[in-house]
Amino acid sequence: MNWKIGLPRALFYHTYFPLWTTFFEALGGQVIVSPPTNKIILDEGIQSVVAETCLPVKIFFGHVQALCQKNLDYLFVPRLISVEKKAYICPKFMGLPDMLEASKIKHPPLIKPVINQVKTNQVNSFLCDCAAPFTTKWSKIKKAWQKAMQEQRDYEQKLVKEIKTTDLNILILGHDYNLHDHYLNLGLWEKLRRLGCTIILPSHFPQRERETHLQKFPKLVFWTYGKTQLGAVYSFMEQPGLKGVINLTSFGCGIDSFMDSLIIRRLIERQIPYLNVILDEHSGKAGLFTRLEAFVDIIRWRSDNHQDYISSYGYNVGTCQRDAGTSGSRGDCAAPLY
Structure with missing residues (x-):
C-alpha cells in the first residue's frame, strides 16, 4: 500500500526536499508536496497563528492547510534542532510540531522525528521514527537513507556555480x-x-x-x-x-x-x-x-569616477580635493553620515 505523506513547501523543504522526498519514496510512500505559495496560502497561514509569528512560519501553516485537503495518511513535520555539530537551526523549527498540534488545524497524524546533531550524530533513532509507519526493517531503512543522502549531495553539488565577472x-x-x-x-x-x-x-x-x-x-x-x-x-x-x-x-x-x-x-x-x-x-x-x-x-x-562620491551605505566617499578644495586622499575625508 502506498501511504501518502504530506510535505509542506516551506521552511526546511527549500533546503532538504531531495533528501526527504527520496527517502519516503524509497520506503514505498507517495510524497505529496503542497503547491507554490500564493495569496490563499498566505492568508490561511496568517489566520492560523498569532500575529507575532514571522512570515515564513505563517506561510508554513498555510501550506499545511493546503495539504490537509489532500486526504493524506501522514504529515511530515520534524522537530529540527540542528543538522551539524556546534550550530543550530531557528528555534521556531524546534517547536513546529507543538505549534501545529496546539492550532485549530485538523491535520493527519504527524511524523515528527527529533533531529539534533549537536546531541548525537547517530541517525538510527530519528530514521526509525520517520520510517515507523512503513517498515521496521533496518536494512530497508538504511538503504533508503543512503539513496536519499546521495540525492541530496548531488543536488547541492549542482547548485555550485563558477562565479564570473559580469556587468553587475x-x-x-x-x-x-x-x-x-x-x-x-x-x-x-x-x-x-x-x-x-x-x-x-x-x-x-x-x-x-x-x-x-x-x-x-x-x-x-x-x-x-x-x-x-x-x-x-x-x-x-x-x-x-x-x-x-x-x-x-x-x-x-x-x-x-x-x-x-x-x-x-x-x-x-x-x-x-x-x-x-x-x-x-x-x-x-x-x-x-x-x-x-x-x-x-x-x-x-x-x-563612474566623476560620481564616486555617491554612497549606498551611509558614508561620504567624496575626495577632499573636489569637495573641500584641498588635497587629500579619499580615506582622509571619509566620514559617517549616520
Missing part, C-alpha cells in the same frame, strides 16, 4: 526559504534580472570554501543559516568586478538581528554597497522594486 553581480543573502519562495520575496530575482544584474546565492559557493573563509571570523557562529551567509560574504568579497549585496530577512527574525550586523560591518569595511530588505505580510512589490532600482543605479553611478 548581486549576492542575495537570506535563509533558503526566503530566497527560493518567489511569492514571499515578491519576485526579487526576476526584477534584478530585468535590471541587468547577475544573481549570486550563497549556495553557488562550495561549502568547503565558505567554511574556510569562516576561519577569518574570530568566533564560532552558532546558527547554520548564519554560517552559510557569512561564509558566502567572505567568498563574494574576494570576487572582482562591480558588485553589491542584498540582505533578505524576515521581520522579527532573531537570528538575522545578530547576523545582519556582523555582515554589514564587513561590507562597510570593504566599501561594498548593500541593501537590507525586511519582509512581512505587509510588504509590497512597488516599494521593493523602487528600492531595487535605486540601489542598482547607485552602484553603477559609483563606478
Whole structure:
C-alpha cells in the first residue's frame, strides 16, 4: 500500500526536499508536496497563528492547510534542532510540531522525528521514527537513507556555480526559504534580472570554501543559516568586478538581528554597497522594486569616477580635493553620515 505523506513547501523543504522526498519514496510512500505559495496560502497561514509569528512560519501553516485537503495518511513535520555539530537551526523549527498540534488545524497524524546533531550524530533513532509507519526493517531503512543522502549531495553539488565577472553581480543573502519562495520575496530575482544584474546565492559557493573563509571570523557562529551567509560574504568579497549585496530577512527574525550586523560591518569595511530588505505580510512589490532600482543605479553611478562620491551605505566617499578644495586622499575625508 502506498501511504501518502504530506510535505509542506516551506521552511526546511527549500533546503532538504531531495533528501526527504527520496527517502519516503524509497520506503514505498507517495510524497505529496503542497503547491507554490500564493495569496490563499498566505492568508490561511496568517489566520492560523498569532500575529507575532514571522512570515515564513505563517506561510508554513498555510501550506499545511493546503495539504490537509489532500486526504493524506501522514504529515511530515520534524522537530529540527540542528543538522551539524556546534550550530543550530531557528528555534521556531524546534517547536513546529507543538505549534501545529496546539492550532485549530485538523491535520493527519504527524511524523515528527527529533533531529539534533549537536546531541548525537547517530541517525538510527530519528530514521526509525520517520520510517515507523512503513517498515521496521533496518536494512530497508538504511538503504533508503543512503539513496536519499546521495540525492541530496548531488543536488547541492549542482547548485555550485563558477562565479564570473559580469556587468553587475548581486549576492542575495537570506535563509533558503526566503530566497527560493518567489511569492514571499515578491519576485526579487526576476526584477534584478530585468535590471541587468547577475544573481549570486550563497549556495553557488562550495561549502568547503565558505567554511574556510569562516576561519577569518574570530568566533564560532552558532546558527547554520548564519554560517552559510557569512561564509558566502567572505567568498563574494574576494570576487572582482562591480558588485553589491542584498540582505533578505524576515521581520522579527532573531537570528538575522545578530547576523545582519556582523555582515554589514564587513561590507562597510570593504566599501561594498548593500541593501537590507525586511519582509512581512505587509510588504509590497512597488516599494521593493523602487528600492531595487535605486540601489542598482547607485552602484553603477559609483563606478563612474566623476560620481564616486555617491554612497549606498551611509558614508561620504567624496575626495577632499573636489569637495573641500584641498588635497587629500579619499580615506582622509571619509566620514559617517549616520
